[in-house]
Amino acid sequence: MTNTKVSNNNPDKESIINKSITKAKDNEIIKNKTIQNKKVNSVSKEPNKSVDDISNELFSELISKKISLVQEIKDLETKKNELEKDIESNFKGQSDNIAKRVKGFQEYLTGSLQNLSQNVEKLELVSQPIVVKPSPLDEKKEASNKNELLTVPALSETFKPDEQLIRSCFSNFIEQPDFYSEPWKLRRSLDSSDIEVMDDWFFNMGGRGSLESRGSRQKNALLSAGFIAILGELYGDQFQTLILASQPERLGEWRRVLQDSLGLTRDDFGPNSGIVLFERPEGVIERADRLEANEELPFIIVDAAETSVEIPILQFPLWLAFAGSNDEIYDDLELN
Structure with missing residues (x-):
């Protein structure tokens, strides 16, 4: 028996089969589009998250460096004050010491x-x-x-x-x-x-x-x-x-x-x-x-x-x- 004969003998059945096939194709297309949209959305969201993370990391690093530099400046100022005190104490009255040694x-x-x-x-x-x-x-x-x-x-x-x-x-x-x-x-x-x-x-x-x-x-x-x-x-x-x-x-x-x-x-x-x-x-x-x-x-x-x-x-x-x-x-x- 050929397909022509089947269609001629049972047109309703053929129509139902065609509708089922069409519906299945539509569902498959919708499903594929949904999956594709999800992938696109996930891809578009990932860069936004990575930029925020990078910005936060850079900001944290800059704050850490600032704190370190402030501490170094304080240490240098402390050393400067100590050196000034040492110079003042060592050279004060030096001429008197020279005179005493010479004498x-x-x-x-x-x-x-x-x-x-x-x-x-x-x-x-x-x-x-x-x-x-x-x-x-x-x-x-x-x-x-x-x-x-x-x-x-x-x-x-x-x-x-x-x-x-x-x-x-x-x-x-x-x-x-x-x-x-x-x-x-x-x-x-x-x-x-x-x-x-x-x-x-x-x-x-x-x-x-x-x-x-x-x-x-x-x-x-x-x-x-x-x-x-x-x-x-x-x-x-x-x-x-x-x-x-x-x-x-x-x-x-x-x-x-x-x-x-x-x-x-x-x-x-x-x-x-x-x-x-x-x-x-x-x-x-x-x-x-x-x-x-x-x-x-x-x-x-x-x-x-x-x-x-x-x-x-x-x-x-x-x-x-x-x-x-x-x-x-x-x-x-x-x-x-």
């Missing part, structure tokens, strides 16, 4: 150098012979040997043989200055207090010791010019003056005063000249050793602003260390 060191340096000079004068420079009780047969021989023992003069007697020449120079220094005298002669005058200091250095200290500063570097250099002039009379070209001052400005003052007081030129200052300027004690010691090796005599002068004197300097036969007053050293430190 204490000055007293120590002056006392130590004076004690050292006195102890050196008391040293026995000749070793004592071993005394063995002689037999009666050797008594006469021992008596003759005692008369032959040599004695070494104390340091205070070093310049005794030249005392007349030195005191003659003292007299010339007090008189009116000779501004046109030949180089290496003192062209300025000194007062009686300067002469007393020089007399003590030559005849009591034996040319080795510290002297109180005359009040300024210019006056110390003028007094040193007097010493250099006298030593030039005694030793001629066989000695060299070595000046120690740890800063170029101080050495410049020494050079200007000595150049004016002794009628010198710049050529008189240098390794191969009469006066050599040093900023470090090691250079002074090395130069002095070299001079002695060449059988020449070093004369070492230490500026009043030097805070210490190296021990090897004290071994040389002629040295002079100026001990500055508390105010003088403090002013020098302030200027430099």
Whole structure:
């Protein structure tokens, strides 16, 4: 039986079947649209939720950073206040502390150098012979040997043989200055207090010791010019003056005063000249050793602003260390 025949024989049944098929298709279409709409709605809602979440997270993060930064600022302000208090407490009265330290060191340096000079004068420079009780047969021989023992003069007697020449120079220094005298002669005058200091250095200290500063570097250099002039009379070209001052400005003052007081030129200052300027004690010691090796005599002068004197300097036969007053050293430190 064919479909044509069925439709012809039973049209109502065919109509019912077609309606059922159509309804089923419509239901399927509606169902699909409903599912599709739900998917679209769910998709459209998800982005809205994620944007809100992201916004909330960013806002929370910004608030957290703000709180952290505020706390860091508070910590920095606290540290700043602590540093300001420390600076104020540490630097308050610093100048007084410097002055006290300088004063204490000055007293120590002056006392130590004076004690050292006195102890050196008391040293026995000749070793004592071993005394063995002689037999009666050797008594006469021992008596003759005692008369032959040599004695070494104390340091205070070093310049005794030249005392007349030195005191003659003292007299010339007090008189009116000779501004046109030949180089290496003192062209300025000194007062009686300067002469007393020089007399003590030559005849009591034996040319080795510290002297109180005359009040300024210019006056110390003028007094040193007097010493250099006298030593030039005694030793001629066989000695060299070595000046120690740890800063170029101080050495410049020494050079200007000595150049004016002794009628010198710049050529008189240098390794191969009469006066050599040093900023470090090691250079002074090395130069002095070299001079002695060449059988020449070093004369070492230490500026009043030097805070210490190296021990090897004290071994040389002629040295002079100026001990500055508390105010003088403090002013020098302030200027430099």
